[in-house]
Amino acid sequence: MIRQTFPQPLLSLTIFLLWTVLTNAASPALLLLGASLAIAVPRLTRSFWPHPPRLAKPWRALRFLGVFAVDIVTANWRVARQVSGPLHRLSPALVDVPLDLREPFVATLLASVVSLTPGTMSIDVDRERWVLVIHALDAPDPQALVREIKQRYEMPLREMFGC
Amino acid sequence: MNAATEAAVAALIVLGALFVLLGAVGLARLPDFLTRLHGPTKATTLGVGALLLASAIFFSTGDATGLSLHELAVLFFLFVTAPVTAHLLAKAARHRQASARAKEPPTSTDDECPGGS
Amino acid sequence: MLTAAIEIGFVLIGVALALTLYRLLRGPDTTDRILALDTLGIDAIALLVLFGIHDASTAYFEVALLLALLGFVGTVALCKFLLRGDLIE
Numbered sequence: 001m002i003r004q005t006f007p008q009p010l011l012s013l014t015i016f017l018l019w020t021v022l023t024n025a026a027s028p029a030l031l032l033l034g035a036s037l038a039i040a041v042p043r044l045t046r047s048f049w050p051h052p053p054r055l056a057k058p059w060r061a062l063r064f065l066g067v068f069a070v071d072i073v074t075a076n077w078r079v080a081r082q083v084s085g086p087l088h089r090l091s092p093a094l095v096d097v098p099l100d101l102r103e104p105f106v107a108t109l110l111a112s113v114v115s116l117t118p119g120t121m122s123i124d125v126d127r128e129r130w131v132l133v134i135h136a137l138d139a140p141d142p143q144a145l146v147r148e149i150k151q152r153y154e155m156p157l158r159e160m161f162g163c
Numbered sequence: 164m165n166a167a168t169e170a171a172v173a174a175l176i177v178l179g180a181l182f183v184l185l186g187a188v189g190l191a192r193l194p195d196f197l198t199r200l201h202g203p204t205k206a207t208t209l210g211v212g213a214l215l216l217a218s219a220i221f222f223s224t225g226d227a228t229g230l231s232l233h234e235l236a237v238l239f240f241l242f243v244t245a246p247v248t249a250h251l252l253a254k255a256a257r258h259r260q261a262s263a264r265a266k267e268p269p270t271s272t273d274d275e276c277p278g279g280s
Numbered sequence: 281m282l283t284a285a286i287e288i289g290f291v292l293i294g295v296a297l298a299l300t301l302y303r304l305l306r307g308p309d310t311t312d313r314i315l316a317l318d319t320l321g322i323d324a325i326a327l328l329v330l331f332g333i334h335d336a337s338t339a340y341f342e343v344a345l346l347l348a349l350l351g352f353v354g355t356v357a358l359c360k361f362l363l364r365g366d367l368i369e
Contacts, residue, residue, distance in 0.1 A: 024233040076182065076209050083189040083202060092198050115246035118205045121197070122246070123253040135197045135253070173285035176330065180292035183326050187296035190303050190319055196311055199303075203319040211322055214289075214329045221333050233341060237325070237348050244352040248318055251359035256311040258363050
């Protein structure tokens, strides 16, 4: 029943929250309108979504979001120092990260996470070889970076979506 | 608005503006395009995020009615679009480099190709 | 304290805008200019949000939202143009 009403619970939740936040007034009528949008839009756009990925472990996702938020802030300090310090000490590098996951949506998510955490930027997701090409601002040891990304971001993402 | 929230808003404003500035410094100073891409996508996004948070706190605790959370919509949107923009720009830059190299006489070929390592 | 913080914020973002403008004029490649243009848009959002706090008015918010949306679409369109040499396929 719930699955039928909400074929994509994540999308429905996002739509509802965005609607509520955007209208900036929590009157019952607006909330009701938001709820009906959250039901209608995923249904109308169902045929455009290739494979709705299912969040297997939501509580794991919350913990990941926490780690991610802390990473953004702390690592930004590091980049701030690098950018305003002497530039010749930096060793920028293009690094290939071989992926273990095989789900396009999760790979896109991983690429976005890598892009938002400072110091690294994903440039290409090669879906034939399953390699994530990233550019690092300062990577004296590329192998350590690969290990860190795989362990810190890919593992939790794979656990979350069960793939 | 009491003193504590005012201090928080002020701190978030200064911090946010500082990060926006850092992103621009990175954009102006760094040597090549791919490194330049790092500044605006992260520092600037975080800076605007802090400013939007300051705005949300300011209007939520002000004299006006109730919570003001619509800043979060912009915040969400910026954080979702920043990686996409960066990814597309990096792709475009690599495409242009590759096509510029293809026009030259084929003396040194793709020794810079990152897929080879 | 808040007024002082807002003034500092204005100055910092102003300097950021100047630096971004420098990169926009300097180039050297088209991708640098697109990146600078995109950053200019995001800096403008920051400035608008700050103006909103300064004037204690929510009128600036819609402008910031529109700028965020249009800036993104514009950047994507420009990148697509560079990648394909054509916008409408």
